Amino acid sequence: MPVAVVGPATLQNNVILSAEFAPFQDVDVMAKVAGYVRNIKVDIGSHVRAGDVLAVLEVPEIQDEMQKAKAGVAAAQANVVTAQAGIQRAEASANIAHLSFQRISDVATKNKGLVPRQEVDVAQSKDAEAVAQLASAKSELQAALESKSAADSEYARAGAMMQYATICAPFNGIVTKRYANTGSMIQAGISSQSQAMPVVRLAQYDVLRLTLPVPVTDAAEVKDGQSVDVNISSPPRAIQGKIARFAGSVQMSTRTMDTQVDVPNADGSLLPGMYAQVHLHLAARSNVMSVPVDAVDGLGTSVEQAYVVRDGMVHVVQVTTGLQTATRLEVLSGLKPGDQVIVGRHTGLSEGQKVQTRAATYENDAPHT
The missing domain is CATH 2.40.50.100 (RNA polymerase II/Efflux pump adaptor protein, barrel-sandwich hybrid domain)
Incomplete structure (x- = not known):
């Protein structure tokens, strides 16, 4: 049976994806x-x-509206001036009427019978009429001011439309x-x-976007600000970047999550449509116990187990795994350094079965990824 030895390793979960540069913003200007x-x-x-x-x-229509609105403002202003003058006249008339009523009333009070009662009533009536006319003049001024406000608003609207x-x-x-x-x-x-x-189509090129379809198995590891390596083939160069944003949900049709990287392009050397290879550094563990991926059955389930060989006999051990890379697994519990675990197919193996072991071919390499 091919076996591998449980030992320390530095594991890194790196995902390599291809993406196409797109403008940061790209709109049709209407x-x-x-x-x-x-x-x-x-x-x-x-x-x-x-x-x-x-x-x-x-x-032309808006220019005509501007002229009409301007004329409307002038007319409204003239109405305000007229209303203000009307208030002044009404106040003068009200003052005279009130003084006349006050004087004739005083004479009638001091010298009873000297002034006919009818004249006192007429003077009182004129006083009340003057007060009413003053109130009416004030209302006319308020209406003129409201019309002026409406005219100003119409002129401002026409001006805003003209700016468009x-x-x-x-x-x-x-x-x-x-x-x-x-x-x-x-x-x-x-x-x-x-x-x-x-009118035109406008694109923002000083910053470009890369939209990466991160697989669902790695989506939970994506975080804002994570560093990425962006490799461009023509001309060959590498750019250091960071994850700017991600969708936060997985598309059911592709089982991927859109993740975006913003790439500065101040010199304009990158063009939309160019392809780049992006290396996502999602997780890293240094000096952890690890085994090859094919040493554990039931990955991702509640029952993960490995087949350990001790003294030539098979023992089924429950294990807990952590970070997984393309070739190796982090072992959190169930195994200890130096254990020999059977790799590859485990069909037909059972607890206590005697087996002969040999080192798996890839165990000639150092246990790291």
Whole structure:
């Protein structure tokens, strides 16, 4: 029977995956409003910064709305001035009416019978009417102020829509496609996809993404910030990177978890579409007891066991395993250094069976991965 000796080893769980570089961001830049392209300032390959003007649209309807809104603000302001003047007149009339009523009332009180009661009532009525007119004038001013506020809002809305006629870059990047030319009719981006045409396609190249399909068996070991080695074949070079983010769930169709690595590309030497080989360093154990993978039956189940040979007899031992690499296993319990375990197929073996042992061929190598 081929056997291997339980011994110390340094185990590393390294996963090698291939991935394709993709832009960090890649979008079709749409227009918020419909209009004709008056001027387009970029072409394929143009490098732009966030906020740079990509194109300017001609939108006569919005220009008309701006003029109307501006006129509306002026008219509303004039109404406010008129209402304020009306309040001043109403206050003057109210003051005169109140003084007249107060004087005639005082005379009628001091010299009874001198002033007819009807004149006192008329003066009181005029005083009350003046107060009501003042309240009405104040209400008219409030209405004028509300109209002014509405006019200001409409003017601001028209101004905001006018700003949308200038299409700017949302981030630093390179124009990878130009859809429109001078004079092209651009539909608003909120229209149906069959009608709306983008202006340009913009990609962010200073940072690229690598999306790695990590197998479900290794997904639990993935952590943010883990170091990775990115190997590029053309031209040959190696880049040190880190895991930036991962999906946190496994896709049922592929049994893999999307994991992303951000790779700096300030010099632009990396291009989207290039392939890279990525080495994920998921786990490492130094100086741990280990055996070959095929020395343990029932891996991943509640019953893991190994077949140990002692004094020429087979003993079935329950074991607990830890880190697993492509060739070896970490043994947490059940075995001790120097034990001989049967490797390969264990069919037909039973407790107490006598066997003759020989060293497994790969045991000529040092027990490490």
